Amino acid sequence: MRKTPLLLLTVALGLSACTTPPSTLTPDPVNVTVLGLNDFHGNLEPTGFTPVGAEKPISAGGTEAIGAELAAARKANANTVFVGGGDLIGASPITSGLLRDEPAVYALNALGMSVSALGNHEFDQGLTELLRMQNGGCDSNDKAKACKFDPNYRGATFKWIGANVQYNASSGKTGSPFAPYVVQNVGGAKIAFVGAVTKTTPTIVSPDGVSMLTFTDEADAVNAVVPELKRQNVDAIIMLIHEGGEIVKTDANGKPINADVTYATVGCKVLKTDSPIYTIAKRVDPAVTAIISGHTHQGYNCLVPDPTGKDRIVIQGEQYGHLLQRLDLTVDKANHKVITVKAENLVVNYTEREKAGQLDFAQTQIVTTAKSKVAAISSVEIARLGSPQIQRGIANARNTESPLGDVIADALLEAGKDRGAVIGIMNPGGIRADLPDSTKIKANNAVNFGDVFAVNPFGNTTTILTLTGAQIDEMLEQQFSGGNAEAVKLLQVSEGFTYSYSQSAAAGSKIDIASIKLNGTAISPTGTYRIATNNFLAAGGDNFAAFKSATNVVQLPGVADTDVLSNYLKLKGPSLTNTVKGRIVVLP
Incomplete structure (x- = not known):
């Protein structure tokens, strides 16, 4: 029932629904x-x-x-x-x-x-x-x-x-x-x-x-x-x-x-x-x-x-x-x-x-039948977390920093470090599920490849690129303007990268560039910074056109989003919990 x-x-x-006046038929x-x-x-x-x-x-x-x-x-x-x-x-x-x-x-x-x-x-x-x-x-x-x-x-x-x-x-x-x-x-x-x-x-x-x-x-x-x-x-x-x-x-x-x-x-x-x-x-x-x-x-x-x-x-x-x-x-x-x-x-x-x-x-x-055809891959254990689940936000909201968003941005940074990356950035719309879903939580806090695939199902590849400090500021402003004005898409950012934005400020002026810091130091508008992200964002997806001005763009061959997250979970799994890191400060 x-x-x-x-x-x-x-x-x-x-x-x-007809072109003639309403009839008087029974x-x-x-x-x-x-x-x-x-x-x-x-x-x-x-x-x-x-x-x-x-x-x-x-x-x-x-x-x-x-x-x-x-x-x-x-x-x-x-x-x-x-x-x-x-x-x-x-x-x-x-x-x-x-x-x-x-x-x-x-x-x-x-x-x-x-x-x-x-x-x-x-x-x-x-x-x-x-x-x-x-x-x-x-x-x-x-x-x-x-x-x-x-x-x-x-x-x-x-x-x-x-x-x-x-x-x-x-x-x-x-x-x-x-x-x-x-x-x-x-x-x-x-x-x-x-x-x-x-x-x-x-x-x-x-x-x-x-x-x-x-x-x-x-x-x-x-x-x-x-x-x-x-x-x-x-x-x-x-x-x-x-x-x-x-x-x-x-x-x-x-x-x-x-x-x-x-x-x-x-x-x-x-x-x-x-x-x-x-x-x-x-x-x-x-x-x-x-x-x-x-x-x-x-x-x-x-x-x-x-x-x-x-x-x-x-x-x-x-x-x-x-x-x-x-x-x-x-x-x-x-x-x-x-x-x-x-x-x-x-x-x-x-x-x-x-x-x-x-x-x-x-x-x-x-x-x-479908489950049986993917079972050998789906059931492979990737890691054990420090908590039963890491969530992608309250009600799956895309306008807030989330525990899982923090983890994925950190994973991107880790994947790009050997190419000079100092910042990892993830689009919230690319995070499709909690890790794991509440129906798949395991007693030992384990996550398998199927859980990781549910989070990152697009098969996106990893891109390393360079933006200036001014372009980073432009990119962050695009979270609230243009095609994102009606539905804010808050980019998820990696450890050491912080900034604040004002809810009440006008679009295009929500972020004071002086608040954008890397490892505690304000970024320079003319300085250059290597960023690890996915190929979708790198191409200007989700209305983030600032990425299209990037220089020294490198695609990591064969490194899919599931690989990036899986590798990071293997490296850091037990230390990862369902905690928002507070990298983005929201002001009135």
């Missing part, structure tokens, strides 16, 4: 359930999640439990459709990631996913590889991983969609490699799902892999296809978008507010108004009934005014399958409109489903 309370948000709608209602999964990232197995009101994390997510939730929903309402909010693959744990995420695709196929928005991580390995993931085959850019789960990889049975993804002029092609929308017949109702991915995708994936594509404004692209959908007399339009926001948690002075607003809060109206999803939702055509979002790994069930000022549901289900977004619609097929829509975030409690004997057997087979 599911103990999580059913929390629903209901919005009455008088919007017709209503022909049908109840439709939409279950959405965002930011799954190939997490076939459950991971730790702390529900509202719980003191300790539970095991949540995992495709076996997701399958159980889908089965229950389909039993209650045969008119149930399963959709995605993007980032279904990429940055995945070893059970899927070491097999090129083919197990994740097969799992989603078996779960009956119908359609998903593209996410930025779908493009991690480039467009050509993404099209292989969609269509099948073994002609991969990583043949060591591809078709090792199934020697005849068949591709996804669901469709990735993106209305705002187009070929650019340099590609020599026109149109888009992806459909903008899919129309599903659900219980006789025509439900249109229109997709979009964050337009910032080229700045957060390897640019070479998407050089032939243009990512246009999300709202404009969706609005452009709405008239076409209206001409088809669809009965409802749901937007699937891989872009998100955050709930306002503090005021301008850092004072806590809205601390009680969570994924379970019904109808929240405290999404940050300058967040991408808020500004997009305010501009999307009113004919769109509800918006399933993703990207920011947040749980929220909120209302945002549409262009007419009417409230519209915007929902996101955190990450890794811990939550499913649920929409319950009453659709009038005769008059092509939605009468009501309800929303909730549903906790996927693996432990409860397992105890009740309800885990999805077909998923168990997929997970077991």
